[in-house]
Amino acid sequence: MKNFGGIATFIDRDDINTDEIIPAKYLTEITKQALKPHLLEDLHLEDGSFDPNSEGIQKASVLVTRSNFGCGSSREHAVWALEVNDINVVIGESFARIFRQNMFNCGILAVELAPEDLDRLFAIEPEVRIEIDLEKEWLRATGRDGKSVECGFSLNPFDRKLVGAGGWLAYADQQY
Amino acid sequence: MGKTITEKIFAAHLRDTPTPDNMVLDIDVVMCHEITTPIAIVDLMDKGMDRVFDPDKIKAVIDHVTPPKDSKTATQAKIMRDWARRHKIKDFFDIGRNGVCHALFPEKGFIRPGYTVIMGDSHTCTHGAFGAFGAGIGTTDLEVGILKGVCAFRAPRSMKVEVTGKLPEAVSAKDIILYIIKQLTVNGATDLILEFRGTVIDAMNMSSRMTLCNMSVEAGATSGVCLPDKVTAEYLWPFIQEEYNSLDAAVEDFQRWHSDDDAVYARTLQIDVSDLEPQVTYDYKPDKVKDISELVGTHVDQVYIGSCTNGRIEDIRAAASILEGRTIADHVRGILTPATPAIYSRALDEGLIKIFMDSGFCVLNPTCGACLGMSSGVLAEGEVCASTTNRNFNGRMGKGGMVHLMSPLSAAAAAVTGEITDPRRFLN
Numbered sequence: 304m305k306n307f308g309g310i311a312t313f314i315d316r317d318d319i320n321t322d323e324i325i326p327a328k329y330l331t332e333i334t335k336q337a338l339k340p341h342l343l344e345d346l347h348l349e350d351g352s353f354d355p356n357s358e359g360i361q362k363a364s365v366l367v368t369r370s371n372f373g374c375g376s377s378r379e380h381a382v383w384a385l386e387v388n389d390i391n392v393v394i395g396e397s398f399a400r401i402f403r404q405n406m407f408n409c410g411i412l413a414v415e416l417a418p419e420d421l422d423r424l425f426a427i428e429p430e431v432r433i434e435i436d437l438e439k440e441w442l443r444a445t446g447r448d449g450k451s452v453e454c455g456f457s458l459n460p461f462d463r464k465l466v467g468a469g470g471w472l473a474y475a476d477q478q479y
Numbered sequence: 480m481g482k483t484i485t486e487k488i489f490a491a492h493l494r495d496t497p498t499p500d501n502m503v504l505d506i507d508v509v510m511c512h513e514i515t516t517p518i519a520i521v522d523l524m525d526k527g528m529d530r531v532f533d534p535d536k537i538k539a540v541i542d543h544v545t546p547p548k549d550s551k552t553a554t555q556a557k558i559m560r561d562w563a564r565r566h567k568i569k570d571f572f573d574i575g576r577n578g579v580c581h582a583l584f585p586e587k588g589f590i591r592p593g594y595t596v597i598m599g600d601s602h603t604c605t606h607g608a609f610g611a612f613g614a615g616i617g618t619t620d621l622e623v624g625i626l627k628g629v630c631a632f633r634a635p636r637s638m639k640v641e642v643t644g645k646l647p648e649a650v651s652a653k654d655i656i657l658y659i660i661k662q663l664t665v666n667g668a669t670d671l672i673l674e675f676r677g678t679v680i681d682a683m684n685m686s687s688r689m690t691l692c693n694m695s696v697e698a699g700a701t702s703g704v705c706l707p708d709k710v711t712a713e714y715l716w717p718f719i720q721e722e723y724n725s726l727d728a729a730v731e732d733f734q735r736w737h738s739d740d741d742a743v744y745a746r747t748l749q750i751d752v753s754d755l756e757p758q759v760t761y762d763y764k765p766d767k768v769k770d771i772s773e774l775v776g777t778h779v780d781q782v783y784i785g786s787c788t789n790g791r792i793e794d795i796r797a798a799a800s801i802l803e804g805r806t807i808a809d810h811v812r813g814i815l816t817p818a819t820p821a822i823y824s825r826a827l828d829e830g831l832i833k834i835f836m837d838s839g840f841c842v843l844n845p846t847c848g849a850c851l852g853m854s855s856g857v858l859a860e861g862e863v864c865a866s867t868t869n870r871n872f873n874g875r876m877g878k879g880g881m882v883h884l885m886s887p888l889s890a891a892a893a894a895v896t897g898e899i900t901d902p903r904r905f906l907n
């Protein structure tokens with residue numbers, strides 16, 4: 304199984320939609336790699352705190368956000384845009400159904416946390432590194448100052464099987 | 480314990496239950512369009528899995544950017560076309576016969592009560608209007624659907640949305656669904672099926688029911704669904720008359736899909752529409768909805784009438800009722816995109832296209848076009864569009880553009896005055 308976790312980047316907003324994750328104009332691409340430079344290109348936060356070209360996003364393996372991440376279009380391109388930028392975990396309060404399914408279908412993780420736990424993650428001193436223990440359904444986030452936060456999460460058992468199989472295509476090809 | 484319509488559909492299609500909460504379903508219709516399918520085709524080819532489970536259950540269309548606008552979109556179309564030929568997919572719709580997927584496939588009679596339908600497109604929920612389970616999926620799900628004819632979903636939980644009262648004049652299904660999304664918010668129905676019930680739904684034609692179900696996903700819902708009845712049977716009659724002795728027999732048969740009286744719902748929402756005003760979105764989320772009176776006077780640069788939400792003949796007739804004998808404001812660019820060739824042709828026969836053209840509208844071929852900002856009608860930075868589509872996300876119709884979602888009547892009113900306008904001003 305893949306290793307999950309690493310440096311985290313934070314986006315403090317609800318309802319980030321798939322047009323913001325990867326704009327429709329890039330849906331004409333037929334390779335995943337072509338999406339790489341365009342991740343979150345159209346995302347603007349009101350306070351101007353997000354820059355798609357920042358180092359934070361380029362170094363990150365984990366994206367931490369708020370509720371209803373990935374709403375809108377069904378485009379799996381949104382997941383691939385994360386994947387080709389080496390982001391293999393998204394942590395949030397909740398996900399749009401299709402986006403969440405697309406993540407597990409690709410064998411990568413969408414982790415749901417309680418809002419209080421998310422607040423604790425957002426409060427950690429950057430740069431944050433997140434370790435994930437899939438077996439124990441537990442994660443630890445550690446800030447630059449060495450202080451850390453731990454919390455548990457739960458995965459749907461079927462989603463866990465998909466991650467174990469390396470995605471839905473591999474799973475379905477064996478089973479059906 | 481009773482079952483909802485969706486629970487009945489799931490039970491009838493159950494292939495596997497990998498866990499008690501996860502159900503793998505047999506799929507009756509796998510629909511494909513040229514934005515999300517070519518990448519699935521290429522991936523399956525790379526993996527040596529270029530097969531289809533049943534060419535007759537796959538329906539394919541080129542609709543999002545058609546005719547192609549550049550080499551990349553031409554290549555996407557070519558990949559689809561070659562694939563459809565290679566696998567003898569007979570229901571493949573190319574230029575001249577193509578239209579917006581969620582308008583075209585119902586029109587061809589491909590969707591029936593009790594069916595399971597998937598597509599790599601979030602508005603696949605539209606097909607719930609026929610008493611089917613229709614859900615949008617991503618490309619991996621699409622690949623598995625094409626290859627194996629199955630798809631996994633969580634065990635369905637439903638929200639009953641009961642719509643009653645007397646629908647006021649100039650208030651339509653679009654206004655109702657915008658109002659419902661406002662109540663639910665953009666994730667208020669995540670992982671739920673919206674089951675539309677009540678006297679207002681019973682009285683709706685299929686076009687309105689499709690508008691309603693189409694936007695269920697904007698509240699996060701997995702799908703929307705209406706119970707199949709006489710209206711459904713009448714719409715489908717040309718396609719099902721061999722199967723039933725009479726319309727009544729079809730209506731009776733459809734009742735096996737009706738939710739039981741003691742079915743269990745996760746939530747119930749009651750809406751009385753008697754005092755509902757036309758509704759309009761503001762800002763960049765489909766739950767940012769206001770009564771039109773609060774937005775009257777907002778300047779618009781473009782008016783777009785079309786899409787899987789509101790590009791059907793009923794929508795074109797509604798807009799034409801305001802445009803007839805009037806011209807659109809000088810500064811407005813009006814764009815009409817009938818959703819399918821049959822709708823276009825019908826609109827020509829009824830003289831509606833002439834009304835649009837005389838008023839100053841440009842009439843495009845059936846396509847998604849401006850709806851997703853990929854072609855024909857993209858906005859410039861700072862421009863505003865009054866649109867009958869379903870999404871107002873930031874940048875959806877072009878970077879820096881603003882989209883106000885509304886009904887065809889409200890959009891036509893905005894075209895005439897050049898600003899957001901209560902359509903009731905033009906009635907009678």
Ligand code: SF4
Nearest residue numbers: 579786787847850851
């Ligand atoms: S008309 Fe718009 S919402 Fe409908 S399928 Fe086309 S792009 Fe999607």
